[in-house]
Amino acid sequence: MILSPERKEPMAIFQNPEGQKYLLGKLFVLTFFYLNFLYLIPNYYFKKQYITYFSSIIFCFLIVVLLPDSLIHKRPEVDHKPPAPAEFREPRSGKPEPDFDFKNDPGPMQGPRPSHFSFQLSQNLFLFLSALFLSLAIRINNRLRQTEQLRLNAELSYLKAQINPHFLFNTLNSIYSLAIIKSDLTPTAVVKLSGMMRYVISEADHQFVSLEKEINYIKDFIDLQRLRFDDSVTITFNVTGDITGWQIAPLILIAFIENAFKHGINAEESSLIKIDISIENDQLQFLVFNNKVTVDRAEESGGLGIENTKNRLHLLYPAKHNLVITDTPNSFSVSLTLNLV
Template sequence: MDIRLIKFLRKPKFFGTSDIKLWHHFLFWSIYFIFNTFRWTFIHDDFLLSLRTNLIGFPIHMFLAYLNAYYLMPKFIYRKKYVQYTIFIFLSLFIMLLVKFNLTYFLVSTDVMPEGPEVISTLTIGYAVQTMIGEVYVISFFTAIKLTIDWLRESSKLHDLEKRQLKTELRFLRSQVSPHFFFNTLNNIYSLTLEKSDQAPEVILKLSELMRYLLYATKKQRQDLTSEINCIRNYIDLERIRFDDSLKIDMNISGDLMNCKIPPMLLIPFIENCFKHGANKNIGEMKIVIDIHVDNDYMDFKVSNSIPLVNKEYVYPVKRGGIGLSNVKKRLELGYGKNDYDLKIFEENKMFNVFLKLKVV
């Protein structure tokens, strides 16, 4: 026997591969042995003959099964060496055929195939073919069970890995929002302090509310929709300070918002882009319309902003390095099924529009 196979069989992990314990192997072969013994007992009408035959045959079954599943397949099939595998498996079957024939002949009966129509006391082609087919059946049955267990184990590992990766990526995407949002808000406070504006305390208060929301809400996978709307309102109030009457904001909320959940900071990037790519670049009257309506477990969110007059080549998505739209798309893909949301971005009547239909319960 190949010395590498001997070393492999000696390793403790041999019976622990694919989360299969030693007692699993013992139970499998015990049940199979008992079943086969009684099956051949009814065929031969001789329990002792069946018992002795199986005591000789089963060690051979087990050796070939383990040799194929744990050595030949990993060494040849998994490496796509099919010719070498075929040669070795037939060589193994032939050697085991000789061993079984001689053990049966000298220890059990000179009739090595008592179930046959005639007495067989020599190594015939018919005996060889039937015996090898029987061994192939046992090998295939055992290998199929092992491959199934391996596949289930790998599928479970892959599923767990995908879940951990999903949670990690979602946490990362949510954490991206906070620094970006605070950067803009702190700029607003800085401008007010330079002007010694009386609005500074109110702005700081609103910022503290936003900080409280971000510190606690973003740790959750879902947050109350009402909390998210309050966050939007605070954000709008903070941004409104930088603009005069030229900025018109119309926010409409309707429907039953109770028990509605939404990923935290999901809608803020859309609102933020209206100011960053609309109000900041617009000359003349600027209009932002925000509509939020909940009906039949779904939220319809629509935000529209005027197309900037000074930049005819305006493109809605945020500039390179920003998080905005790409972040939201990624979060929706990771956190929802395809039928749970619908995101559309389009231009209509000199307005850029974002429409998001999202399952909120």
């Protein structure tokens, strides 16, 4: 009611024609906001039909400005009160007062008063432009956010599509090694692989999964590697802290573990792999260490795993992770801190 033509009595705005025009104009501006936001912008502006869009804007503006005046007509008013009885009109000085209308006198220092229509026009123009630019700003911002989200989803889908073949190749390689030596542990390895594949197929499409399931998947992977290498490699795996109730991106840690087994195992050399996972408060601390050994160059090809995981970390945990990779001539280690909330 700040800009209302009736400021003294708020309810008078509903009885005064000018107040009714005021309210109707504001109602038209509000209607235009939603019309522009929900229909004009997505159907014309985003489709680059600018002539149709701005023609519609001009048409809406004319409606907002002109229609209230055409719908509501000003009632005739009595500008002068009936003259008071003579005994009450006797001047103090004894002289008759001049019949002068101070109400309509502009005064010596004032020009003609601006018309109410020009005031109403400027007011409606301001509100109309505010509604126009506000609806445009909100809609364009929403569109940019949706576009960015679609881009992230497409990139994540591409990265996840790389995970399954990479995982399957490395795991089948392990089982193949057991089958070559006709190990009695081959059936157990197949069962482990079956459980891991079930997890990958059912959970990898989700953006986040249970941390407990993810750690069980890692445990199965490590057990499979132990079946493959028996006691020729020292492998330690420790989990501390409460892992229940937390969520994590699926297969976000396994690439670093696969890399350790890929570059840190040689039956003819001393091989050591250490994997530690700890949960404290809302942070996950992940550490993988392996000493470097001589490996077959044919197995060094690829390298999708770690780069893939780096990209996923930047997409899923922006400003919520800290990754430190230490590569020395004799060892390789990964330290990752994840904020789980």
